[in-house]
Amino acid sequence: MTHKFIYLASQSPRRRQLLEQLGVRYELLLPGPEEDAEAIEAVLPGEAPADYVQRVTALKLDAAVVRHAQRRLAPAPILCSDTTVALGPRIYGKPADAQDAARMLAELAGREHQVLTAVALQADGQRLAALSVSRVRFGPITPAQIAAYVASGEPLGKAGAYGIQGPVAQYVENLDGSYTGIMGLPLFETAGLLRAAGVLG
Template identity: 35%
Template sequence: MLEPVMHILQSKRIILASGSPRRVEILKAVGLKFDVCPSLYEENLNPSKYKCHSEYVLDCASNKVQEVWDRLSAEGNQPDIIIGADTVVSMDGRLYGKPNKEDKAIEMLKELEGRAHTVFTGVILHMGTDRVKFTESTKVFMAPISEETIKAYVKTGEPLDKAGGYGIQGLGGSLIQKIEGDYFNVMGLPLHRLCQHLVEIVSNAN
């Protein structure tokens, strides 16, 4: 999708405001040239104060992008485009973030196994005075999983620091029966809609 405008995108300084290896992998797969500048924003928003998860992830992504923009601007190093994203898992109105300990990951997977949950990602494209923002949701059906399997999976270390406590692109993919929606959204960056907006941004600017 990006091929007709890739020569223009390649001339832009694009920043990914995330240190996520999955997001880096997704952007590299479509041939995009970019630099990684993880946001230093401290994620301290209270999700319970939001009417919907989409608003929450958008605000989180927006704050990440703003921190990077302000920092680079202060250094006199403004990019052309900053891409920022935030991803959460939701089930029964509850948000599941990124477990940082094995026991938290086990607890999370015990609740998600055998049921369907939704992955929400908020994306911000920041171009100086202009911004594009959107959200994507994907329904994920996790298979029934034994406690033994959950504990063995968590021992691999893969679930740590991943929303919902699993990585669909890795070993965790074997735990997923099916999805409804964008696969890349579950990885942390809805690729199709991101590319759509990049094409629109470049086309409108030229």
């Protein structure tokens, strides 16, 4: 079945921008005030980063499918995605505040970490999913540089307290994987799911 547009169940402006890069038409399908998005993102004890990001994405998609039905919207595929940063087994979600952001960046400085982005698409009663795993190495970052970056406000609301497309790029010594995946929506994997669902040619 061919679809003219999809629903994007994400608040992220970067994901919107990346979908536009693919030329995909979308409508936002965002949670209402009654939905507890933070509860969905809670980490289970001992959960591995890849298991965590895929589970959270599936839960976000479950919630979006219910929302779509409750709002009696026109049928179309629903896309969800979630990104997490991991240093070994430790999961770095969105920082709670500026102090938490500074702590995360200090721990990531001078080391290699993983960025995992899971994507899930519900289309015609079928669920398709993919996982992108990238490795990023930061060079040294001084406390003054961390303080200046945190003061800019950019780390807040971002997994691992940074956005690869922002000023933090000056500290990225090496990147192995998907740049768009690190931004929040791996376009290679996402395009594959959209093709399978008849959205892209």
